[in-house]
Amino acid sequence: MAINSEVLVIGGGLAGLTSALKAAREGSDVRLVSYKQSSLRHASGLVDLLGYTPDGAGPITDPYAAMSDLHDAHPYQTVGTETVREAMDLFDDVTDYRGGHTETNALVPTHGGTIKPTARYPTGAAAGLASDDRDVLLVGLESMVDFDAPHAAAHLAAAGVPFDVRGETIRFPGDLQADAKITRYAKLLDTNGEIAVRGRKKGARDALAERINTVREKEPRVGFPAILGDDHTDAVRASLEEKIGADVFEVPMGPPSLPGLRLEDRLFEALDDSGASFETGNPVVDFDADGDTIETVYIEKNGARIPNSADQYVLATGGLVGKGIESDRESVHEPIFDCHIEHGEDRYDWFDRDAFGDHPFARFGVETDESLRPLTGSDSVEFENLRAAGSVLGGYDFQAEKSGSGVSIATGYVAGENAAAEAQ
Amino acid sequence: MSDAETPTEFDPVEPNTGHEFEPVDVFPDSNDFDLRPGADSCFKCSVCDTNCPVAEVDDDFPGPKFQGPEQWRLKQTDEDYEIDDTVMSCSNCMRCDNACPSGVPLSQMHNTARGEYVENQMDKFSIEYVRNRILSNYRTSATIASKVPRLANWGMNFGPARWLMEKTLGVTKEREFPEFATQTFREWWAERGGADASRRNAQQRREELGLDRNADKKVAYFHGCYSNFNSTDVGKAMVRVFEHYGYEVVAPDQKCSGTPMFANGMLEDARRHAEVNVSSMSDLVDQGYDAIASCTSCSMALRQEYPELFDIEGIEKVASNTFESLEYLRIHEDIKADIQETEVSGELADEFAYHAPCHARNQGLERQSVELFRDLDGAGIEDVGESCSGISGTYGWKQEKYEKSMEIGEEMFEHMEHAEGEVGMTECPTCASQMEHGTGYEIRHPLELLEAALVS
Numbered sequence: 037m038a039i040n041s042e043v044l045v046i047g048g049g050l051a052g053l054t055s056a057l058k059a060a061r062e063g064s065d066v067r068l069v070s071y072k073q074s075s076l077r078h079a080s081g082l083v084d085l086l087g088y089t090p091d092g093a094g095p096i097t098d099p100y101a102a103m104s105d106l107h108d109a110h111p112y113q114t115v116g117t118e119t120v121r122e123a124m125d126l127f128d129d130v131t132d133y134r135g136g137h138t139e140t141n142a143l144v145p146t147h148g149g150t151i152k153p154t155a156r157y158p159t160g161a162a163a164g165l166a167s168d169d170r171d172v173l174l175v176g177l178e179s180m181v182d183f184d185a186p187h188a189a190a191h192l193a194a195a196g197v198p199f200d201v202r203g204e205t206i207r208f209p210g211d212l213q214a215d216a217k218i219t220r221y222a223k224l225l226d227t228n229g230e231i232a233v234r235g236r237k238k239g240a241r242d243a244l245a246e247r248i249n250t251v252r253e254k255e256p257r258v259g260f261p262a263i264l265g266d267d268h269t270d271a272v273r274a275s276l277e278e279k280i281g282a283d284v285f286e287v288p289m290g291p292p293s294l295p296g297l298r299l300e301d302r303l304f305e306a307l308d309d310s311g312a313s314f315e316t317g318n319p320v321v322d323f324d325a326d327g328d329t330i331e332t333v334y335i336e337k338n339g340a341r342i343p344n345s346a347d348q349y350v351l352a353t354g355g356l357v358g359k360g361i362e363s364d365r366e367s368v369h370e371p372i373f374d375c376h377i378e379h380g381e382d383r384y385d386w387f388d389r390d391a392f393g394d395h396p397f398a399r400f401g402v403e404t405d406e407s408l409r410p411l412t413g414s415d416s417v418e419f420e421n422l423r424a425a426g427s428v429l430g431g432y433d434f435q436a437e438k439s440g441s442g443v444s445i446a447t448g449y450v451a452g453e454n455a456a457a458e459a460q
Numbered sequence: 461m462s463d464a465e466t467p468t469e470f471d472p473v474e475p476n477t478g479h480e481f482e483p484v485d486v487f488p489d490s491n492d493f494d495l496r497p498g499a500d501s502c503f504k505c506s507v508c509d510t511n512c513p514v515a516e517v518d519d520d521f522p523g524p525k526f527q528g529p530e531q532w533r534l535k536q537t538d539e540d541y542e543i544d545d546t547v548m549s550c551s552n553c554m555r556c557d558n559a560c561p562s563g564v565p566l567s568q569m570h571n572t573a574r575g576e577y578v579e580n581q582m583d584k585f586s587i588e589y590v591r592n593r594i595l596s597n598y599r600t601s602a603t604i605a606s607k608v609p610r611l612a613n614w615g616m617n618f619g620p621a622r623w624l625m626e627k628t629l630g631v632t633k634e635r636e637f638p639e640f641a642t643q644t645f646r647e648w649w650a651e652r653g654g655a656d657a658s659r660r661n662a663q664q665r666r667e668e669l670g671l672d673r674n675a676d677k678k679v680a681y682f683h684g685c686y687s688n689f690n691s692t693d694v695g696k697a698m699v700r701v702f703e704h705y706g707y708e709v710v711a712p713d714q715k716c717s718g719t720p721m722f723a724n725g726m727l728e729d730a731r732r733h734a735e736v737n738v739s740s741m742s743d744l745v746d747q748g749y750d751a752i753a754s755c756t757s758c759s760m761a762l763r764q765e766y767p768e769l770f771d772i773e774g775i776e777k778v779a780s781n782t783f784e785s786l787e788y789l790r791i792h793e794d795i796k797a798d799i800q801e802t803e804v805s806g807e808l809a810d811e812f813a814y815h816a817p818c819h820a821r822n823q824g825l826e827r828q829s830v831e832l833f834r835d836l837d838g839a840g841i842e843d844v845g846e847s848c849s850g851i852s853g854t855y856g857w858k859q860e861k862y863e864k865s866m867e868i869g870e871e872m873f874e875h876m877e878h879a880e881g882e883v884g885m886t887e888c889p890t891c892a893s894q895m896e897h898g899t900g901y902e903i904r905h906p907l908e909l910l911e912a913a914l915v916s
Contacts, residue, residue: 037792069824073559077507213519217509223516227870267871292510308843313831315824317558337823338763339780342791358561 038332038343041067041313042459043452046320046333046372047352047360048074050441051426053303054448055350055455058126060310062456068307068314069335069344074300075358080288081262081295082144083133083156083445085120086112087438095153097140099442109431111443114406115450120442123449127156130306131299134162143167147183147261147289149191153438157288158295160269163257164285166192172201173255174287175248177208179216182289183261204251209233209243218294221263225272241272245279257283262294269298318342320372330373330419348421348455351375351402351410352448355427355434361400368400370428375402375410375418377430394436401430408451421458423451493768495532495569501562502529508556508566513818513848514549517867521549524556528569535573543577548588549861550574551852552723553818554760568768571722575769578725591629595854596720597729602640602689609640632862638690638893645688645695646711655710658699662708669706677707679788680744680751682737684758685716686889697911698754698785704915705793710749712740717753717761719819720854727769734770737762741782742774751782754907756820756887757853759784763823784820784887786828786906796832798914804838808904808912811840811881815872815895817888818848829885829906836913841885844875849886851894866898873898885909 045056048070056068086102088094090110096102103112103120112120128136133156135142141153143166151166164172172192176185185203192201210231212220224231224240233243248258258276264286265272276284288295307314322334322341330349334341353360353372362371368379368386377400380386386397402410408423425447427434434440508524509515515523527547535541547570556566582589594601605612615621616637626633643651653660663673671677679702687695699709714737718730741751741762753759762782766775789795812833816826826846833841850868855861876884876899884895884903892903 037794039790040796072561072563073507073511075561077510077559078505078561211519213522215522216519217506217512217515217523219510219512219516220519291505292507297510313827315827317822317824335824338767339776340763340783342787 038345039067041065041344041346043067043348043350043455044069044333044344044346045350045352045452046070047350047354047358047426047428048314048316049076049352049354049358049426049444050079050303051444051448051451052350052352053307054123054126054445055352055425055452056312056314057130057303057307057310058449058452059350059456059459060307060312061126062453062460064456064459066310066312067344067346068312069318069320070314070316071319071353071359073316074304075354076300076303077293077297078291079293079296079299079441080146080290081158081293081299082152082154082161082288083127083135083441084153084438085124085141085155085442087141087153088436090433090437092436095141095143095151099141099155100139107431109403111429111432111447112439114404114408115446119450120446123446124155124442126449127445131302132159133157134159145188145192145197145259145287147188147287149188149195151192151195151197155442158286158298160262160264160273160286160295161288162285163283164259164287166197168257169198170257171199171255172257172259173252173282174201174203174259175251176203176205177261178205179208179212179214180261180263183287188287202253202255206247206251209238209247210240218263218289218292219266222266222294225263226265226268228275241275242279245276248276248280252280252282255282257285259285259287262286262289264294266294266298269294320344323373325419328417328420330421333372347459349419349423350448350451350455351422351424351428352426352444352451353428355401356397358427360426360428363397363400368397370402370410373410373418373422375424376413377402378413395433398433398435399430401428403430407454408447423455425451493568493572495565495572498563498565498569499529499532502560502564503562505561507561508559508564511555511559513553513555513850513868514551514864517864518549521546524550524566524570527573528556528566529564531573532569542581543573545577545581547574547577548725551855553848553852554822555818555848558822565768567765571725571727571765571769574722574725575727579727582725587628587630591631591858592724592854593726593729594629595631595857596724596726597716598720598854599685599716599733602685605640606644606689609642612640613637626859630859631857632859634862635857635893635897638686638889640689641692643692645683645692648692648696649699649711655708658703658710659708661703662706665703666706671706675706676748677705678749679707679709680741680749681709681711682714682717682741682751682753682758682762682782683711684714684753684755687754691889691892691905694754694905694907697905697907698752700915701785701789701907701911702752705789710744712744714740717755717758718765719757719761722761722765722769723853723855731770731772734766734775735772738766738772738775738778741778745774745777745781750788751778752785752788753782754785754887754905755889756784756817756823756825757890760819760823784823784825786832786910787823787825790828790832796835799832800835802836802913804836804909804913806912808909809838810883811879812842812883812885812904812909813844813876813879813881813901814841814885815844815849815876815891816846817886817891818852820887825887829887833906833909836909839909839913840881842879842881844872844879847871847875849888849891849894851890853890856890856894865894869894869898876901
């Protein structure tokens with residue numbers, strides 16, 4: 037016996053979640069398994085479609101228009117621009133993200149003070165857009181070295197943003213330790229927990245707003261590092277806006293990231309509502325196949341092998357960082373099904389000598405047919421009931437193009453749709 | 461794989477060609493278990509810290525990344541390095557393990573560091589040590605109490621006695637001690653006829669199910685302390701449900717799983733108990749039995765902490781053949797279909813507010829009750845969210861931790877109160893006591909609902 041479903045999705049990132057959600061909405065009995073918690077908590081929480089061309093030209097204004105110029109092996113070309121639009125509709129349907137009102141990219145300031153072209157952004161980042169000409173005050177925290185507000189402000193000014201921007205560093209009120217976790221700030225603000233300021237107890241939101249009021253001049257909007265609450269972020273923002281008398285926004289941060297965490301929670305909630313089942317914590321390590329049909333995959337738990345069977349499988353295990361693709365000194369491989377990954381024989385051909393050069397490894401991944409089934413080295417299908425989605429796919433460099441989220445959503449959508457259609 | 465491990469393969473400019481390579485022993489006084497690869501795998505993304513329920517409320521706790529890989533490295537480079545005493549504030553919820561994208565064995569590092577701290581740095585005559593030793597040896601107190609359950613139930617919740625315990629030992633007086641059953645599970649089991657009776661029941665049931673009367677369906681029940689001394693209905697439900705599916709059950713000799721001892725750094729106590737458990741379970745595994753636990757912390761200990769901390773013969777075999785009760789049935793029986801077809805009535809036809817224990821999460825079990833019971837007619841189940849309950853076994857019993865424990869639990873209490881049901885459900889007995897303490901709800905185990913739904 038085994039734990040059964042019609043569609044089994046392996047991987048709990050954006051691609052796996054979209055895939056499972058789409059398949060479940062198509063009426064399939066879906067199960068998602070993920071080795072660890074979703075990689076979304078490593079992500080900024082911004083959802084990019086295409087920010088730059090593969091040659092580095094950009095920022096791109098209209099990502100959809102630019103997709104048709106991509107080379108044929110790019111995942112966007114495999115699924116087609118129209119399908120990317122449909123997939124984004126699904127994303128918009130299950131989240132409260134902004135940016136869906138237009139096809140053009142928004143420009144969002146990052147914690148390094150650069151401007152990122154992105155297709156969707158969390159509500160909490162909305163007041164911070166660089167296309168808005170209202171002046172900005174960025175507020176950093178002494179203890180949070182990842183975000184140096186004066187530095188980010190200077191960087192933004194140098195980039196020529198159409199507003200005045202100033203950075204101030206404050207100490208977060210209360211006696212927090214020097215390396216307090218982002219969840220500590222979020223919890224205090226979520227609950228408006230009491231903290232002591234000069235011997236007097238105050239709610240965390242009130243105490244923080246008071247500090248801002250001592251450094252704010254007339255700026256109509258104030259940007260914070262993304263620590264403004266977890267479960268109740270909208271309430272935290274609204275409450276600070278009221279107390280400060282200005283719009284408040286969050287600047288997306290590096291990992292670990294609260295906007296990423298919130299997106300993860302939202303998507304799992306949507307998956308739960310769709311009736312799918314899921315589990316995290318243990319890896320898929322092995323499988324049984326009959327010819328080119330996968331019959332069962334095995335999840336390992338401390339030496340026990342838990343069989344999971346399905347009619348259709350989706351591989352959404354991530355790329356080199358997510359460990360959906362592994363490499364050693366001899367080769368690059370996909371560890372679960374050993375799907376073919378094209379790479380040069382000499383590992384010195386895998387990268388460019390220039391650190392910011394055009395690295396072949398960035399495009400390593402499985403190649404697929406039109407239905408996203410991974411292909412062998414001789415272009416036949418690896419398994420008739422396996423599809424791949426997200427950064428396990430090859431043929432694109434998401435870091436350089438700023439296309440990671442969009443490719444994950446679009447290919448996840450298609451893999452889920454096709455898997456569901458086959459399963460029924 | 462690092463270059464240090466396979467140095468002979470490292471040849472960017474071929475410096476070693478033709479030479480015999482002698483690896484340098486970088487850390488000669490290594491631990492019993494080599495934690496170096498784990499520490500090296502940490503790339504400091506700090507995602508583990510976002511999973512830590514203690515770091516979210518405790519301004520003196522530096523979080524799992526420090527307690528694990530960072531502290532381990534400090535220990536290697538400085539001979540006089542002493543383990544930071546904040547390691548005692550880690551509640552051993554083990555959530556950090558599930559967060560790490562690089563497979564760093566965080567909880568193993570915490571357990572090892574805590575054990576070292578207690579052994580080398582903690583004053584054995586301190587009140588804290590004595591208190592922790594008493595709390596972690598719950599089985600010993602429970603064994604004595606269960607001889608005189610009524611007296612114990614009265615005495616343990618007698619106000620002045622509890623006041624004295626808080627003042628002298630630092631055991632909070634805010635909590636109610638769990639009630640001891642007047643008949644332990646093992647007494648019930650023996651009176652019922654033990655393994656022989658279970659075999660007869662299973663054989664009869666197999667015939668009813670159209671299976672081979674002598675089918676090879678047998679499990680060894682690791683009931684743990686709580687199902688034996690306190691919530692004996694859970695143990696009874698386990699036996700009846702497994703027999704219902706044609707399994708013969710044995711209840712081998714066993715001691716505490718060690719969970720409270722790990723959390724208090726009492727590794728020698730834990731080892732003594734583990735030796736008994738591994739010995740009796742590994743014999744049974746050799747005879748074709750699988751080990752089944754109904755408490756997710758017990759199954760976690762047998763599966764993960766034992767092989768990570770102890771080197772006992774048969775330990776890997778026991779770990780790889782241990783399962784949580786519902787998990788086992790999900791793998792081997794079509795329990796999903798059975799639940800969809802049946803209906804529950806009577807006392808357990810109710811709405812449940814379900815909390816997934818932290819220790820269920822790493823085993824990938826946090827969703828199974830919700831996903832199974834949402835298809836059950838006559839009952840409803842709602843997940844009350846991913847927050848830790850805050851008690852973490854003995855953590856919430858410590859006077860100095862009580863308030864933090866309740867602060868961690870606040871989110872769960874709120875969600876429970878918002879949930880439709882006014883009965884709680886969880887697999888973990890100490891989470892259950894926290895849920896009850898925070899909301900006043902009665903708390904049931906999934907096996908009890910399963911019994912009511914399937915066996916009647």
